[in-house]
Amino acid sequence: MSSSTPLVSLCQQATFIKSASLVTQCPPDIGLEVAFAGRSNAGKSSALNTLTHARLARTSKTPGRTQLINFFRLDEERRLVDLPGYGYAKVPLELKAHWQQHLDAYLTGRRSLAGLVLVMDLRHPLSDFDCMMLEWARKSGIPAHVLLSKADKLAFGAAKNELLKVQARMRKELRSDATVQLFSSPKRQGVEQAHEVLAGWLFPPEVEAGQADGES
Template sequence: MSQLLERARYLLSAHNAGQLPEDGGWEVAFAGRSNAGKSSALNALTRQNALARVSKTPGRTQQLVFFEVQPQRYLVDLPGYGYAKVPQELQAHWQAFIDRYFRTREALKGLVVVMDIRHPLKDYDLQMLGYAVNRGLPAHALLTKADKLGRGQQAQTLQKVRKELASRFADSVTVQAYSGESRQGVDEAREVVGGWLGLNPAVADETPAG
């Protein structure tokens, strides 16, 4: 089912609520600190080299970017947070926009929070996970750049993060180690996202209810 993610194509960028697609489909949002590897993860999950722009400039994603997988099924790239060089007024706009998106968007079916495995569970990461949990949505913590650590360190960090998430959010958040470079965990992440979007033959042919 996850092979359908390879069909993802850029649809639109939304700077305010009025630019969002009609709220009647299925969406999975991706959030993460600047340079945590969010764009690289989107590219790896869709097996495309340049679906999402990869940049070393913090805050490059400055809108909600929608990628259409199938009609009314979308991947949504949220603005990277931790953008020190972005004007405070723009930060406030994004915060309000994203807050409204999470509170009111009926199409939202799940959230992937991308974190550098060497620096997981920062305040903003926990805030984003809290948005999903408060809405009763599933969330998945993607610990990127796992290739930067040895297997022992990976396992230790994964266990620590899993324990912290369980204490804060019960069983609402799943977690995995991931590396776009080595392809570690790519298939696992694709199954999670594909499942939330209903990308299996029985469900994929249905029109999502509004």
């Protein structure tokens, strides 16, 4: 899909809708939305901000700051979703259990979920959480795309080698057909490729074709 799609323009105008601590607090389950997930400190919020050209997601040097499901409006029918980060968060076990239950309920029950973007630190990919999310996506039939973030921390050759290793492990060990790319928020590396994936999910050809037929 070319960059002529309205996605880039919509991302530049993205606005916060609401935060939810319970699935019942989420916006109406209509239209299409893409969720961003990632282990705490993987660079998820920075990636989301880079892709939208706005400081939508809160970034912090303290991992685990995103404790709610945050919804951002692209237009009347499309949204981006920032899911809670997991991993290093120094929070009570009861709160972690609540996050896990909330996340599971969202992922399994959200009909408008069109795709999952999983952000991994290129230097520490495929954590237990990452593998769990890829397994869930595979079993649920939800398309997934991996952003190997912080690619600027490695030389290009080393980063490319890590990309190939992650791809191979995902195919062989996890039987995942998720797509994978290198990404760097500071360098804006991989932004166009990521936008193409998002556009494919949020502007599916069959929907556009149906709208065209309806207009004719």
